[in-house]
Amino acid sequence: MKTLTKMMVVFGFILLLVACGNSEVNEQNVESDGADEVIAESDSEIESLEFVAANYKSETDDQGESLNKFIETVDQLSDGNIEVEAFHNAELGNAQESVEKTINGSIDIAEVGSSGLDQFGMNATPVPELPYLFDSYENFVKVMNDEEIKSLLQTNIEKEGLVLLGYRLAPASHIVSNEPLKSIEDYKDLNLRSPEFEITETFLKAWGARPTILPLPDVYNALQNGVVEGYTATPQTVLSNHTYEISEYLNMTEHMFTPQYIVMNKEKFENMSPEAQEVILEAGKESEDYINNKSFEEYENDLDELVENGVELVEYDDLSPFKNAVVDDNEKLAEKFGDEALELYEKILDVNK
Numbered sequence: 001m002k003t004l005t006k007m008m009v010v011f012g013f014i015l016l017l018v019a020c021g022n023s024e025v026n027e028q029n030v031e032s033d034g035a036d037e038v039i040a041e042s043d044s045e046i047e048s049l050e051f052v053a054a055n056y057k058s059e060t061d062d063q064g065e066s067l068n069k070f071i072e073t074v075d076q077l078s079d080g081n082i083e084v085e086a087f088h089n090a091e092l093g094n095a096q097e098s099v100e101k102t103i104n105g106s107i108d109i110a111e112v113g114s115s116g117l118d119q120f121g122m123n124a125t126p127v128p129e130l131p132y133l134f135d136s137y138e139n140f141v142k143v144m145n146d147e148e149i150k151s152l153l154q155t156n157i158e159k160e161g162l163v164l165l166g167y168r169l170a171p172a173s174h175i176v177s178n179e180p181l182k183s184i185e186d187y188k189d190l191n192l193r194s195p196e197f198e199i200t201e202t203f204l205k206a207w208g209a210r211p212t213i214l215p216l217p218d219v220y221n222a223l224q225n226g227v228v229e230g231y232t233a234t235p236q237t238v239l240s241n242h243t244y245e246i247s248e249y250l251n252m253t254e255h256m257f258t259p260q261y262i263v264m265n266k267e268k269f270e271n272m273s274p275e276a277q278e279v280i281l282e283a284g285k286e287s288e289d290y291i292n293n294k295s296f297e298e299y300e301n302d303l304d305e306l307v308e309n310g311v312e313l314v315e316y317d318d319l320s321p322f323k324n325a326v327v328d329d330n331e332k333l334a335e336k337f338g339d340e341a342l343e344l345y346e347k348i349l350d351v352n353k
Contacts, residue, residue, distance in 0.1 A: 046081045046275050051108035051268075054098045056116075057216060059088035061240040063111040063260050066168050066291040070109075070262060073283035082279060084109065094215045095195065102265055103161045109264045111168070115197035117157065117261070124156040124340040130330045131203045131255045132323045133348060137171050137296055140257040143351050144169055152344045157261070163269045165284030168260035169292045170234050171299040175251040176243060177230030178223070180314045184208070184321040193219050193231035199333060200232060203255065206325040216241070223247050232256065235302035236295065244309045251314040253322055262287065 053071065057063045071084040092098060092107055095116035101107040103120060114125035134140040143149060144167060154164045181187060187207040194200040194211035204211040212228050222228045223246045230247060238244055262284055269277060307313065334345035
């Protein structure tokens with residue numbers, strides 16, 4: 001009996017040791033599984049990246065505000081792992097230089113317009129800026145967000161080494177001037193600033209004016225010194241460049257709705273992880289939605305602010321003389337720009353029916 005009791009004690013002690021051993025193994029497994037989870041989380045973290053972004057316009061203009069919103073969103077979505085440093089006011093070059101540097105990779109990201117893009121083979125991008133192609137901002141936004149039109153523009157941009165991250169859709173442009181321009185006859189021989197952009201040069205000539213090519217940052221001094229007598233701009237651009245201090249008339253031609261774009265060097269984009277690419281694309285879309293809604297909402301406020309600053313709004317009862325002067329040029333320019341441009345032009349007309 002004593003022998004049996006001793007054997008039972010020994011057997012119980014062995015079972016206890018086995019149980020403890022299994023418990024330690026299980027704890028080790030739990031710890032190991034936890035480490036694997038940490039490693040997995042670590043592997044999914046977005047890599048640390050640093051980019052340089054350029055904006056050839058003022059930081060207070062829509063493009064400057066768009067870029068700052070983009071950078072803020074990138075920082076939030078990447079938990080600070082992706083840093084983008086912005087340079088505004090053409091610090092890294094004018095419109096054409098910004099595009100060229102983004103294509104060759106010396107700039108990573110840029111806020112650009114078609115007046116820069118079309119210099120480097122992206123010949124469909126100017127088409128939406130043909131005068132009087134859209135009859136309202138709502139119409140402009142609807143057309144630009146048509147899936148086929150977006151695809152045509154994206155293809156045109158990406159074939160030249162860039163990735164389209166988002167639009168910036170500005171409300172109507174008008175003509176700023178030193179004197180009121182009450183009819184199309186008042187534009188004859190008027191010296192008006194133009195970007196290096198054939199569409200603007202063409203419609204200004206069609207109105208009888210003489211376009212003078214100047215970078216946007218030079219416009220204030222050019223107006224002040226009499227080099228030019230006016231320029232085409234949105235109310236927001238007039239405010240951000242303070243040209244209302246010199247030119248006190250905004251002639252409400254409503255001739256153009258202007259898309260701007262945020263683009264990235266394609267090679268650098270493709271070298272990022274899918275997670276980082278997703279952050280960049282999402283930030284581009286969020287900055288697009290933010291500024292497009294804000295631009296439309298603030299258009300009337302911008303006009304009011306200009307009036308408060310002494311600007312007189314010159315209204316036209318009939319814009320048909322301005323429209324009729326350019327209608328033949330629109331199709332000719334689309335044809336001249338090439339097959340991709342003509343395809344986009346015809347698609348816009350089709351969507352607008």
